[in-house]
Amino acid sequence: MNNFESHRESYTKDELIEEKVGNDPVELFQRWMVEAINDHVKEPNAMILSTVDSTGQPELRTVLLKEIYEGGFVFYTNYESNKAKQIDQNPKVSLLFLWKESERQVRINGEAVKLSAEKAQSYFQKRPRGSQIGAWTSPQSTIIKDRDFLDRRKNDMENKFAGIPILDKPDFWGGYKIVPDKIEFWQGRDNRLHDRLLYTKQEDSLWKIDRLAP
Numbered sequence: 001m002n003n004f005e006s007h008r009e010s011y012t013k014d015e016l017i018e019e020k021v022g023n024d025p026v027e028l029f030q031r032w033m034v035e036a037i038n039d040h041v042k043e044p045n046a047m048i049l050s051t052v053d054s055t056g057q058p059e060l061r062t063v064l065l066k067e068i069y070e071g072g073f074v075f076y077t078n079y080e081s082n083k084a085k086q087i088d089q090n091p092k093v094s095l096l097f098l099w100k101e102s103e104r105q106v107r108i109n110g111e112a113v114k115l116s117a118e119k120a121q122s123y124f125q126k127r128p129r130g131s132q133i134g135a136w137t138s139p140q141s142t143i144i145k146d147r148d149f150l151d152r153r154k155n156d157m158e159n160k161f162a163g164i165p166i167l168d169k170p171d172f173w174g175g176y177k178i179v180p181d182k183i184e185f186w187q188g189r190d191n192r193l194h195d196r197l198l199y200t201k202q203e204d205s206l207w208k209i210d211r212l213a214p
């Protein structure tokens, strides 16, 4: 299949109007997240994270939003991964949520800030043991010889931690919070005349709201 011109959706589910949204975009995000769950969006907390490499090349990947914490959007990862190296060089990142069943998109720009080791440890220890072992096993983003490498390493880690009921997180594993300075809400509307409201954080920390043309 090489032609997708006839794939068209009409968006008629809702509208996004200034009178209803309030001054705090994080609160609006939380409201939309509840609505995404009610609309049966699969993995509504999956978000596309954009970073930039040292040549200026943007890179995208999906990560999972785990919490909204101190006004920031939290995810966890390997601190030696490509994304982490890129964040070290340039902490300015973008996030994107596409909630198709709600006919909505949310776009966030902000700065990535590392979470404390204590905070990451506290989340790590709530994860299923298999995910904990997985974090210890995977040298994320590096080239590995074959699948066997992972399976063998996983066995090694299971042996290493056998009999230890509560695992510590690896030093190379932790979290970031993305502190937003722009959040754009997009609601699909009829005839491609969608609603877009852009919140921009001002110096006084209040948010300015602008309507953008679709």
Ligand SMILES: Cc1cc2nc3c(=O)[nH]c(=O)nc-3n(C[C@H](O)[C@H](O)[C@H](O)COP(=O)(O)O)c2cc1C
Binding pocket: 043, 046, 059, 060, 061, 062, 063, 064, 065, 075, 076, 077, 078, 081, 082, 083, 084, 140, 141
């Ligand atoms: C639905 C979904 C959720 C994911 N969640 C995470 C996550 O929370 N943390 C993470 O490090 N990678 C997650 N990944 C894997 C990343 O997309 C990516 O492959 C990995 O982090 C390596 O990215 P990097 O090489 O750019 O650092 C997820 C992938 C998918 C498809």
